[in-house]
Amino acid sequence: GENVEQHPSTLSVQEGDSAVIKCTYSDSASNYFPWYKQELGKRPQLIIDIRSNVGEKKDQRIAVTLNKTAKHFSLHITETQPEDSAVYFCAASLVKRFGAGTRLTVKP
Amino acid sequence: KAGVTQTPRYLIKTRGQQVTLSCSPISGHRSVSWYQQTPGQGLQFLFEYFSETQRNKGNFPGRFSGRQFSNSRSEMNVSTLELGDSALYLCASSLGGGGGTYEQYFGPGTRLTVT
Numbered sequence: 497g498e499n500v501e502q503h504p505s506t507l508s509v510q511e512g513d514s515a516v517i518k519c520t521y522s523d524s525a526s527n528y529f530p531w532y533k534q535e536l537g538k539r540p541q542l543i544i545d546i547r548s549n550v551g552e553k554k555d556q557r558i559a560v561t562l563n564k565t566a567k568h569f570s571l572h573i574t575e576t577q578p579e580d581s582a583v584y585f586c587a588a589s590l591v592k593r594f595g596a597g598t599r600l601t602v603k604p
Numbered sequence: 605k606a607g608v609t610q611t612p613r614y615l616i617k618t619r620g621q622q623v624t625l626s627c628s629p630i631s632g633h634r635s636v637s638w639y640q641q642t643p644g645q646g647l648q649f650l651f652e653y654f655s656e657t658q659r660n661k662g663n664f665p666g667r668f669s670g671r672q673f674s675n676s677r678s679e680m681n682v683s684t685l686e687l688g689d690s691a692l693y694l695c696a697s698s699l700g701g702g703g704g705t706y707e708q709y710f711g712p713g714t715r716l717t718v719t
Contacts, residue, residue, distance in 0.1 A: 530707060539694065539710040540647070585647060592637055592660060594647040 498523040500588050502595025509576050510603050517598045519586035520568040528589035529562060529569045534597075535582045543584075544571070576602045605630055608697050608711035616717045622683040625714045629676050629697030635659075636678040637708065638670060641692040653678050654700045682716075690718045 499522040509515050519529075527548035532540035546553045546560045546569065553560050557576075562569040573580055581602045586595040609628045617623050629636050637660075638650040649662035653672035672678045676697075682689055692715050696708035 532710075539712050541710070542707050545707060592649045592652065592662075594639075594649070596646040 498526065498588055498593040500586060500593045500595045502586050502598060504598060505596065506599045506601075508601045508603065511576060511578060513576055515573045515576055515580070515600055515602075517571045517584055517586070517600070518568060519570070519588075519595050520566075521588040521593075522567065523588065524564075524567065526588040529560070530587050530589070531560060531571050532585045532587070532594075533582045534585065540585060573600075576600075578602050578604050605632075608695060608709050610693075610695055610711040610714050612714060613712065614715045614717075616719060617685050618719055619685055619687060621685050622681065623685060623716060625680045625682075625693055625695075625716075627678045627680070627695035627697075627711055629678070629695075630709055633697035633699055633709075634676055635698045635700030635706070636672055636676065637696045637698075638678070638680050639694045639696065640664075641694055641713070642690075647694070650680070685718045687718050690716060692716075 501520045503518050507515055530545035531543050533543045534540040544555050544558050544560050546562050557574045559572040583597045583599050585597050611626045627636055635654045637652040640648045650664050651658055651670050652660040656672045667683045670680045692713045694710050694713045696710045698706040698708045
């Protein structure tokens with residue numbers, strides 16, 4: 497079945513720096529790759545997603561890139577702010593497998 | 605539109621008991637998925653229902669079951685509870701359709717504690 501690996505498990509950056517989180521998946525039939533942000537005590541919320549016919553998508557300070565050949569996709573956050581601190585999850589859609597999550601801490 | 609709702613929000617049960625959790629999706633959404641979230645295991649997929657049929661299933665024992673009603677509301681049942689079932693149970697709804705390419709909206713979760 498589908499397996500989604502996410503790295504790193506924790507990431508600490510200074511405010512204003514960039515953060516990159518990477519995921520790999522195993523099922524080449526997966527065609528939808530969402531990223532969720534979960535703040536402490538809250539539900540996961542979709543922040544950006546990408547479909548397999550697109551290599552990159554950007555929304556203000558957040559971008560996602562997809563390499564279908566290598567079966568990996570990444571979340572890029574630029575100009576990080578303290579409110580970006582949360583746990584981020586990637587997912588591969590076909591069988592709804594989530595990565596283990598990355599705890600991002602942005603230090604002011 | 606109202607968001608995804610889950611009831612109850614908190615539940616304490618004893619080992620060996622059974623529990624039923626409920627999820628009401630966003631109006632118009634036909635797919636409901638259930639996840640178990642624990643600190644060590646992240647978000648684990650339990651199953652997905654679409655138009656009252658189970659469409660996908662994760663790797664959980666048969667003690668975990670679910671169903672979906674004609675109004676798309678879904679219930680999840682766990683029988684013979686074990687201590688390890690203590691977790692946050694999240695449901696998520698989406699428009700559905702094939703390929704799982706619709707974004708999911710999560711409910712607030714039900715915090716289940718098994719003692």
